[in-house]
Amino acid sequence: MKERNLSYYLGIIVVPLIFLQIIGYAYDKHIAFPFNDTLYNSVSVVLGILRIVPALESAKTDILYWVICYVAMFLILLFVPLMVYVDYSIRIGKFLVQFPATVLKVIIFCFYWVLMTPITEAFVEIFVCKEGKSVIVNDMVCW
Numbered sequence: 001m002k003e004r005n006l007s008y009y010l011g012i013i014v015v016p017l018i019f020l021q022i023i024g025y026a027y028d029k030h031i032a033f034p035f036n037d038t039l040y041n042s043v044s045v046v047l048g049i050l051r052i053v054p055a056l057e058s059a060k061t062d063i064l065y066w067v068i069c070y071v072a073m074f075l076i077l078l079f080v081p082l083m084v085y086v087d088y089s090i091r092i093g094k095f096l097v098q099f100p101a102t103v104l105k106v107i108i109f110c111f112y113w114v115l116m117t118p119i120t121e122a123f124v125e126i127f128v129c130k131e132g133k134s135v136i137v138n139d140m141v142c143w
Contacts, residue, residue, distance in 0.1 A: 050118075
């Protein structure tokens with residue numbers, strides 16, 4: 001049976017998603033553009049849905065930030081044994097189980113194409129300070 005190539009269909013989904021993530025930075029509310037009107041605010045709210053940081057800033061507690069960080073760290077820790085398994089399978093010349101290789105492919109695809117910008121932004125956002133305190137983690141004092 002011939003394997004189906006889904007890269008065309010994934011591209012149709014992923015390319016607009018990446019474009020909307022990047023264009024969302026142009027409509028960020030932290031950037032004080034002089035043309036701040038109703039249309040600008042509406043587009044900013046819609047594009048803010050695709051970003052993690054507006055949700056983190058609007059949350060009253062820092063639990064959401066820590067959940068996102070721990071999930072990202074779990075995926076990275078899951079990535080390492082899968083990479084070792086795929087390397088071992090390539091060295092012996094046969095795959096005993098195909099599922100880990102497929103999971104590794106999906107994790108790499110998601111991290112590189114979809115989650116790179118939001119996760120990087122979430123990890124860096126902890127260093128943004130207002131009035132001597134972090135915007136995300138209220139207990140952390142900036143100096």
